[in-house]
Amino acid sequence: MDNKIKLSCPCHFGLESVLNFEARKIGGENISVTDGRVTFEGDENMIARANLCLATAERVQILLGEFEADTFDKLFEGVRALPLERFIGKSDAFPVKGHSISSQLSSLPACQSIIKKAAVKRLESVYHVSYFEETGAVHQIQFNILKDKASIYLDTSGAGLHKRGYRRSSNAAPIKETLAAGIIDLAQVRRDTVFCDPFCGSGTLLIEAAYKALNIAPGLKRTFAAEKWDCISPESWREERTRAMDSIIKDSDFYAYGYDIDPECVALSTDNCAKAGVRNRIKIEKADIKDYGNRENTLTVCNPPYGERLLEIKEAEKLYETMGRVFLADKAHPCSVIAPHEDFEKFFGKRADKRRKLYNGMIKCQLFSYYK
Numbered sequence: 001m002d003n004k005i006k007l008s009c010p011c012h013f014g015l016e017s018v019l020n021f022e023a024r025k026i027g028g029e030n031i032s033v034t035d036g037r038v039t040f041e042g043d044e045n046m047i048a049r050a051n052l053c054l055a056t057a058e059r060v061q062i063l064l065g066e067f068e069a070d071t072f073d074k075l076f077e078g079v080r081a082l083p084l085e086r087f088i089g090k091s092d093a094f095p096v097k098g099h100s101i102s103s104q105l106s107s108l109p110a111c112q113s114i115i116k117k118a119a120v121k122r123l124e125s126v127y128h129v130s131y132f133e134e135t136g137a138v139h140q141i142q143f144n145i146l147k148d149k150a151s152i153y154l155d156t157s158g159a160g161l162h163k164r165g166y167r168r169s170s171n172a173a174p175i176k177e178t179l180a181a182g183i184i185d186l187a188q189v190r191r192d193t194v195f196c197d198p199f200c201g202s203g204t205l206l207i208e209a210a211y212k213a214l215n216i217a218p219g220l221k222r223t224f225a226a227e228k229w230d231c232i233s234p235e236s237w238r239e240e241r242t243r244a245m246d247s248i249i250k251d252s253d254f255y256a257y258g259y260d261i262d263p264e265c266v267a268l269s270t271d272n273c274a275k276a277g278v279r280n281r282i283k284i285e286k287a288d289i290k291d292y293g294n295r296e297n298t299l300t301v302c303n304p305p306y307g308e309r310l311l312e313i314k315e316a317e318k319l320y321e322t323m324g325r326v327f328l329a330d331k332a333h334p335c336s337v338i339a340p341h342e343d344f345e346k347f348f349g350k351r352a353d354k355r356r357k358l359y360n361g362m363i364k365c366q367l368f369s370y371y372k
Contacts, residue, residue: 004029007050008039008153009057014358014367015182019056026053039063044233047156047226048240052219055181055211059161060224061142061153062087069150070104072114078150079118085126087154087231093134094119098143105145115143115152137228158225165221166276167202174201175303175338179360180208181218183367186356187301187336189213192253194298198289200258203269203282205301210278213254217244221276257298259287289319292326300327300335303360313341320347329370336369344368 007028011019019038023031026049028040038057042050050060067078088094096112096119105111119141124130140155162177175183184205189195189212197205211218220241227237258273260266266286273279294300304323306316320341327335329350337344340363345351352368359365 003043004041005043005047006039006041006063007046007156008037008061008063008151009050009054009059010037010061011056011058012036012176012179012182012359014356015056015179018182018185019054021185022054022056023050026050045236045240047232048224048237049243051157051161051224051226052240052244053217054161055208055218056178056185057161058178059155059157061155061157064152064154066149066151068148069145070148072105072110075105075111075114075145075150076118079115079152080122082122082152084119084122087229088119088123088139089136089230090123090127090129091133091136092229093136093138094123094132094141095138096141096143098141098145100143100145101147103145103148105148111143111145115141137230138225139229140225156224156226156229158223161219163222164207164218164276166207167204167272175204175360177204177208177218179358180204180303181212182358183301183303183336183338184208184212186367187299187334187369189254189299189301191215191249194295195254195256196258196295196298196300197256197302198259198287198292198300199302199304200260200269200284201265201303203258203272203276203284205303206256206258206269206282206284207273207276207278209256209301210254210273210276210281213249214252214278214281215247215249216278217247220244254281256282258282258284259289259292260284261286261288289326290322294326294328294333296332298333300333301337302335303338306340316341317343317347320344321349324349327370331372334369334371336367338365338367340365 013036016033020033023040031040064082069075096115142153144151189209191213195209269284273282353372354369356367
């Protein structure tokens, strides 16, 4: 039997190239990239490695199969043909959830019910039982039906991979850890980078920059759903955790500075950096953006506050003008700013050297990078 497992990882739109590179770096094979998703192959250890090490993936799913499903009969038969028993044991739980977009089968409860029945039929034929107690480990079945094509997955992560385990609390509008990691990668943080976030909020960009520079696997401080699965050896998880720990760069020259005008954010960032284990690499202070001293050879990356009401938008535009005055935004003072405002460059006062479309939740943004 082929021991290769096909893994599929959703990501923020705009970060596919970053996740593609990450998948290659950890040894993923036969990689394919589609909008908002990267799929690759690996062995049992790759399930653990991907969960521990991928910084921009939202979760790690096993792709069980894909097939046309414009009728409930086709959906049922397609699921029943999948090798569910390879991963789901006789006593395991296998709940079902998912999405259907631009498809004949638009009722999610009906799709869930059909997929559940088909999974039960498949497992009944293998285990020769007529009732499943589902008291064991959870094997979440997820489906996505797009334009009548069904993709069936098993989720190995449990809680989303953005939940690193270091951010117990956050400010009002935190940037998601996986998006922050993508921005850090696109901003080209290196092991010797001097980094600054002048709107540090809850410290997410600071921590993700430190993790990138020190090669700290983002999943080291948490557990995953598949760690409880009988079909995966505990030795795989031990090996991959040890491998990740051994890969941490201890002699890096990375150092970071964080500033925020709100003393509560300063305290929050400081606390989260300590939980993340990178407090000794980061200095955080209360400061107003108008007083920002743009150090030479320091990479500035930030997610400035933004509102959707007219008054708040006007405040954001004034903030961008202030940033344009204090950010030198050149080769010696590179910076990257994520913002949803279409006219950010106009208020900032400089054309970006590179722009990249990203989504922060449902908000369409751009990453404006200055480095020339």
